[in-house]
Amino acid sequence: SIERNTVTVASDFVVVSNRLPVDRTDDENEPWRRSPGGLVTAVDPVMRSNNGAWVGWPGQADVELDPFEFDGLQLVPVMLTADDVQLYYEGFSNDTIWPLYHDVIATPTYHRTWWDAYVKVNTRFAEAASRHAAEGATVWVHDYQLQLVPKLLRELRPDLTIGYFHHIPFPAYGLYAQLPWRRQVLEGLLGADVIGFQRVADAGNFARAVRRQLGFDTKAGAISVPTPDGGVRTAVARAYPISIDAAEYEDLAKRPDVRARAEEIRTSLGNPKAILLGVDRLDYTKGIRHRLKAYGELLADGRLSVHDVILVQVASPSRERVQTYMELRDEIELTVGRINGDADELGYSAIQYLHNSYPREEMVALFLAADVMLVTALRDGMNLVAKEYVASRVDGGGALVLSEFTGAADELTQAIKVNPHDITGVKDAIMQAIDMPQKEKDRRMRALRRRVRENDVAKWSERFLSDLNAARKEHP
Numbered sequence: 001s002i003e004r005n006t007v008t009v010a011s012d013f014v015v016v017s018n019r020l021p022v023d024r025t026d027d028e029n030e031p032w033r034r035s036p037g038g039l040v041t042a043v044d045p046v047m048r049s050n051n052g053a054w055v056g057w058p059g060q061a062d063v064e065l066d067p068f069e070f071d072g073l074q075l076v077p078v079m080l081t082a083d084d085v086q087l088y089y090e091g092f093s094n095d096t097i098w099p100l101y102h103d104v105i106a107t108p109t110y111h112r113t114w115w116d117a118y119v120k121v122n123t124r125f126a127e128a129a130s131r132h133a134a135e136g137a138t139v140w141v142h143d144y145q146l147q148l149v150p151k152l153l154r155e156l157r158p159d160l161t162i163g164y165f166h167h168i169p170f171p172a173y174g175l176y177a178q179l180p181w182r183r184q185v186l187e188g189l190l191g192a193d194v195i196g197f198q199r200v201a202d203a204g205n206f207a208r209a210v211r212r213q214l215g216f217d218t219k220a221g222a223i224s225v226p227t228p229d230g231g232v233r234t235a236v237a238r239a240y241p242i243s244i245d246a247a248e249y250e251d252l253a254k255r256p257d258v259r260a261r262a263e264e265i266r267t268s269l270g271n272p273k274a275i276l277l278g279v280d281r282l283d284y285t286k287g288i289r290h291r292l293k294a295y296g297e298l299l300a301d302g303r304l305s306v307h308d309v310i311l312v313q314v315a316s317p318s319r320e321r322v323q324t325y326m327e328l329r330d331e332i333e334l335t336v337g338r339i340n341g342d343a344d345e346l347g348y349s350a351i352q353y354l355h356n357s358y359p360r361e362e363m364v365a366l367f368l369a370a371d372v373m374l375v376t377a378l379r380d381g382m383n384l385v386a387k388e389y390v391a392s393r394v395d396g397g398g399a400l401v402l403s404e405f406t407g408a409a410d411e412l413t414q415a416i417k418v419n420p421h422d423i424t425g426v427k428d429a430i431m432q433a434i435d436m437p438q439k440e441k442d443r444r445m446r447a448l449r450r451r452v453r454e455n456d457v458a459k460w461s462e463r464f465l466s467d468l469n470a471a472r473k474e475h476p
């Protein structure tokens with residue numbers, strides 16, 4: 001269905017997400033760059049095995065493009081104006097919904113103009129999806145930026161089977177209830193036949209909000225939704241924990257050049273006894289400051305020494321025009337500077353801080369080089385970095401310190417669990433990971449790796465799409 005650069009025929013399978021898997025850049029030599037975040041990591045392999053069209057924003061304002069093929073994927077760009085970026089993306093999506101749904105770690109801002117832009121842009125995405133979906137097609141909508149699309153799309157195209165997956169947490173009702181547009185958002189989501197969440201707790205929070213706000217019956221994940229013609233349809237709301245393409249990470253970790261690069265990284269860091277690693281988008285949900293505080297105290301207490309240990313913190317740039325993110329960056333960079341200033345000696349540095357993002361090969365080399373992976377998120381839908389680290393440790397080495405406030409904690413039970421708010425506990429967990437006997441490390445890592453391998457991203461999408469397929473059969 002592809003005619004050189006243009007998609008000419010509607011697809012039977014359409015994915016809709018705010019971001020396309022690649023972002024447009026201003027660099028002539030590299031006009032497209034892989035987009036950040038867990039959503040793209042997970043959905044990309046699904047698209048490759050389903051051969052559909054991917055509707056999304058190319059990551060820059062005012063870029064108007066026809067559908068095109070890129071790296072084997074059919075991409076359908078949706079244009080956002082500079083105003084849309086400011087009000088719908090930076091505003092409502094990332095300064096209202098994001099902080100509210102992550103348990104108000106940062107204070108959500110409620111602006112009616114942002115909501116209006118959210119409605120307008122969601123309508124645009126629904127129309128684009130509708131244009132590119134064949135009769136009776138399956139459309140899979142993704143994430144919190146597009147919560148109104150399922151309902152809007154159902155109104156435009158009752159013939160479609162519509163799925164929605166929520167990549168971030170769905171908050172407890174007491175917090176959700178703050179949202180001035182709480183009913184509209186629930187109604188938007190309920191336009192889908194299957195509404196997927198990361199954790200059982202998220203699906204439960206959603207069902208409770210539906211009962212409290214709309215009074216609909218919810219039984220074991222089946223929600224009875226009244227239809228405009230006076231009937232009732234069922235929407236399924238359950239947990240489908242997302243994952244990664246584990247085999248791809250294993251293959252990368254076995255590649256001689258990647259292993260050599262891991263050695264090179266260790267050498268360049270002075271071959272310390274222990275390399276600690278943090279890899280996050282620079283986001284206040286990730287608990288980067290809590291991690292730095294714990295590590296800084298261990299150095300100050302003399303429980304760790306800069307001669308033996310180094311922390312590599314990769315913080316990839318994210319949402320840089322949102323005020324809360326600017327403030328976070330300042331705080332983190334101040335903290336890094338202070339800790340290094342206090343702990344460093346000539347030739348020895350406590351923290352290597354990298355405000356950058358890297359290709360997957362480089363990340364896997366870093367995972368292989370790191371003795372301890374620190375995932376200390378205050379709240380995280382899943383946290384795929386934890387799974388990437390585990391999948392990459394084909395050598396059986398390494399230890400994972402994992403926050404209990406991540407979706408991944410439900411599955412990765414052999415990790416060293418922490419409450420990131422408990423700094424003393426985080427310090428002890430770091431020491432436990434560093435001092436853990438090799439045998440115990442091996443045993444834990446083997447169990448973790450099995451878990452990730454058995455529940456990879458293919459299994460995630462199969463489970464979701466098979467429930468969606470079951471819903472299709474109930475279509476009149």
Ligand code: G6P
Binds near residue numbers: 037038094143144319
């Ligand atoms: C998280 C969200 C995604 C988002 C990604 C990157 O993984 O769940 O929807 O795309 O972060 O954030 P950004 O705002 O750059 O798209």
